[in-house]
Amino acid sequence: MSASPLYGCIEAGGTKFVLGVARDHETLLRTTRIPTTRPAETLDAALAFFNDASTEFGSFAAIGIASFGPVSLDRNAPDWGHITTTPKPGWSGTDLAGAIGRAFDCPVGFDTDVNAAILAESLWGAARGSDIAVYITVGTGIGGGALIAGCPIHGLRHPEMGHMLPRRHPEDLAFAGICPFHGDCLEGLASGAAIRARWGCSLSELASDHPAHAIIAYYLAQLAVALQALLSPQRIVVGGGVMATPGLIDCVRAEAVRLSGDYFGCRDIATLIVPTGLGDRSGLLGALALAQKALR
Amino acid sequence: MSASPLYGCIEAGGTKFVLGVARDHETLLRTTRIPTTRPAETLDAALAFFNDASTEFGSFAAIGIASFGPVSLDRNAPDWGHITTTPKPGWSGTDLAGAIGRAFDCPVGFDTDVNAAILAESLWGAARGSDIAVYITVGTGIGGGALIAGCPIHGLRHPEMGHMLPRRHPEDLAFAGICPFHGDCLEGLASGAAIRARWGCSLSELASDHPAHAIIAYYLAQLAVALQALLSPQRIVVGGGVMATPGLIDCVRAEAVRLSGDYFGCRDIATLIVPTGLGDRSGLLGALALAQKALR
Numbered sequence: 001m002s003a004s005p006l007y008g009c010i011e012a013g014g015t016k017f018v019l020g021v022a023r024d025h026e027t028l029l030r031t032t033r034i035p036t037t038r039p040a041e042t043l044d045a046a047l048a049f050f051n052d053a054s055t056e057f058g059s060f061a062a063i064g065i066a067s068f069g070p071v072s073l074d075r076n077a078p079d080w081g082h083i084t085t086t087p088k089p090g091w092s093g094t095d096l097a098g099a100i101g102r103a104f105d106c107p108v109g110f111d112t113d114v115n116a117a118i119l120a121e122s123l124w125g126a127a128r129g130s131d132i133a134v135y136i137t138v139g140t141g142i143g144g145g146a147l148i149a150g151c152p153i154h155g156l157r158h159p160e161m162g163h164m165l166p167r168r169h170p171e172d173l174a175f176a177g178i179c180p181f182h183g184d185c186l187e188g189l190a191s192g193a194a195i196r197a198r199w200g201c202s203l204s205e206l207a208s209d210h211p212a213h214a215i216i217a218y219y220l221a222q223l224a225v226a227l228q229a230l231l232s233p234q235r236i237v238v239g240g241g242v243m244a245t246p247g248l249i250d251c252v253r254a255e256a257v258r259l260s261g262d263y264f265g266c267r268d269i270a271t272l273i274v275p276t277g278l279g280d281r282s283g284l285l286g287a288l289a290l291a292q293k294a295l296r
Numbered sequence: 297m298s299a300s301p302l303y304g305c306i307e308a309g310g311t312k313f314v315l316g317v318a319r320d321h322e323t324l325l326r327t328t329r330i331p332t333t334r335p336a337e338t339l340d341a342a343l344a345f346f347n348d349a350s351t352e353f354g355s356f357a358a359i360g361i362a363s364f365g366p367v368s369l370d371r372n373a374p375d376w377g378h379i380t381t382t383p384k385p386g387w388s389g390t391d392l393a394g395a396i397g398r399a400f401d402c403p404v405g406f407d408t409d410v411n412a413a414i415l416a417e418s419l420w421g422a423a424r425g426s427d428i429a430v431y432i433t434v435g436t437g438i439g440g441g442a443l444i445a446g447c448p449i450h451g452l453r454h455p456e457m458g459h460m461l462p463r464r465h466p467e468d469l470a471f472a473g474i475c476p477f478h479g480d481c482l483e484g485l486a487s488g489a490a491i492r493a494r495w496g497c498s499l500s501e502l503a504s505d506h507p508a509h510a511i512i513a514y515y516l517a518q519l520a521v522a523l524q525a526l527l528s529p530q531r532i533v534v535g536g537g538v539m540a541t542p543g544l545i546d547c548v549r550a551e552a553v554r555l556s557g558d559y560f561g562c563r564d565i566a567t568l569i570v571p572t573g574l575g576d577r578s579g580l581l582g583a584l585a586l587a588q589k590a591l592r
Contacts, residue, residue, distance in 0.1 A: 132450075151445070153444065155428035156530045156562060157561035160525050162525075163559055163560075164521070165463060165518060166463075181557040181559045182557050226526060228456075229459050231449065259461060259478075261478050263459055263477045265453035266452060
C-alpha cells in the first residue's frame with residue numbers, strides 16, 4: 001500500500017458517469033465509463049467499480065463528485081449533495097453524495113461538473129495563476145463554472161451560465177430555440193442540441209463557410225463579453241464537443257473583441273479565451289480536486 | 297482624543313467628491329462635497345478638508361477611496377490607485393491613492409465606488425449575511441460591484457456591469473444608444489443620461505403609464521438575469537437616481553421573473569432584488585469600509 005492517499009473520482013453526467021481511482025492528477029490507476037440509466041442502477045454500478053478498486057488498492061481517503069445539475073451545494077442544507085429538480089427522468093432528488101459517503105465512510109467533495117472542471121484547470125490546466133477563472137463547456141448543453149481565489153462560486157445555488165439571454169443573430173430569427181425553460185437562451189440557441197435541431201448535424205459537419213459558424217460564434221462571444229462585464233475573469237477556458245469545431249474558438253475571440261469594443265482592459269483576447277488544458281479529463285480531474293479538497 | 301481610530305473617507309465621483317471623517321459607520325464627524333474639476337484642484341480641496349479635520353480630531357489611522365473608474369486595483373502594479381483611461385477630461389492617469397497616501401502617511405484603501413458600496417451594504421446595509429452580493433447603481437451612468445465571501449471582485453481589472461449588452465426592447469429600436477464605446481450597451485440604453493437623450497427628462501418626470509418605464513425595466517432586468525446566470529448572488533442591491541423612480545424596482549423584479557422563467561432557484565424576487573439600505577451614503581460608507589480594511 002502506497003503512502004499517498006487514494007481518491008475516488010466521479011464525473012456524473014446526464015449521459016454517462018466517468019469513474020476513476022487516482023493517487024494524484026498524474027496517477028489515474030483505473031477509469032471506466034458507465035451509462036446514466038436509472039439512479040439506483042447507475043449508483044450500484046459505480047459502487048461496484050469502487051468496491052472492486054478498493055479491494056485492489058486499499059480504502060479511499062476521500063471521494064469527489066462532479067455532477068450535472070442543478071444540485072444543492074449548501075453544506076448546511078438537508079439536501080446537500082442531491083440533484084435537485086432536473087428534467088432528466090427519475091433523477092430529481094437523487095442523493096449522490098449521501099449514497100457514496102454511506103458506502104465508503106470517507107469525506108465526500110461535491111460540486112457541479114463545471115465548477116469542478118475550472119478547479120482542475122486552475123490546478124493543472126489552462127487556468128493556472130488566474131485569480132478569477134471561468135470554465136465553459138459547449139456540448140449537448142452549455143454550462144459554466146467560476147473560480148475566485150481558488151473557490152468555486154456557489155451563491156444562491158450555482159451559476160447556470162448556459163441560460164443567459166443573448167441578443168439574437170439577425171440571420172437566425174426564425175429559430176425559436178430549444179430550451180424548455182427559456183426557448184432562446186444561450187443553451188437554447190448555441191448548444192450542440194440546438195445546432196442539430198436547426199441544421200440536422202453537428203457544427204463541424206457543416207462547411208466552414210456555412211453561416212452557422214458565425215451565428216454560433218456570435219452567441220458564444222456574448223457569454224464571454226457578459227463575463228468580462230460582470231466578473232472580469234483573467235481566463236475563460238472553453239471545452240466541450242461544439243468548441244472542438246475547427247476554427248470556432250478564433251471566431252468567438254474575434255466576435256468578443258468586436259462586441260466589447262476593446263473596453264474591458266483585455267490586452268490579448270487569445271490569452272483570455274483559451275482552450276481547455278485538460279481536454280475531456282477536466283471533469284474527472286475536477287472530481288479528484290474536489291476529493292483532495294474534501295480531505296483537507 | 298478618542299480611543300477609536302479616525303478614518304478619512306473619499307467617494308470620488310465624476311461630478312463631485314464626497315468627503316468624510318468618521319470613527320465608525322454611525323459616527324460621521326464631518327462631511328462635505330466638492331465639485332470634481334481638474335485633478336490637482338480637486339485633490340487640493342480634498343487635502344485641505346482632511347488637514348483641517350486632522351487639526352481638530354487628530355491624525356488618520358487610514359483613509360479609504362471609493363473611486364469612479366476605470367481604476368487600477370492591482371496592488372503589485374506601478375499604477376495601483378490610479379484612474380486609468382477615463383473619458384473624463386484630464387483625469388486619465390491621476391494617482392488618487394498616491395496623492396492621499398503621501399499627504400497623510402497612513403494606509404490607504406482603494407477600490408471602485410460600486411465595489412466599496414457593496415462592501416458597505418454587506419457590513420451595515422441591505423446585503424448583510426449574503427455570501428455573494430452585488431450592488432448596482434443606475435444614475436447618470438450604470439455601474440456594478442460584486443462581493444464574494446467579503447471580498448470585492450477585481451479579476452483582470454474590475455467588473456464594468458453597465459457595459460453588458462442587453463436585448464433591445466421592440467418599442468425602442470430607433471434609439472442608437474449613447475455609450476461612446478458600445479452604443480447600445482446597458483448604460484447606453486438605460487442610464488439617466490440615455491433616458492434624458494431619448495425623452496428629454498428623467499424617468500420620474502414621465503407619466504407612470506409612459507412606455508419608458510417598461511423599456512427601462514426590461515433592460516435593467518436583463519442585468520439581474522445575467523447576474524443570476526453567471527454569478528448566482530443571494531442579493532442584488534440597487535441604488536442611484538434612476539432606481540429611485542417610484543415603482544421601477546417592482547417593474548424590474550417582474551421583468552426579471554418573466555425573463556428567467558423562475559429557473560435560477562430564486563424563491564422570492566423581492567429578497568433577491570432589494571433597494572439600497574444605506575441610500576446615498578453607500579459610497580461614503582464604502583470608503584470607510586475600505587479604510588477599515590486597509591488598517592487591518
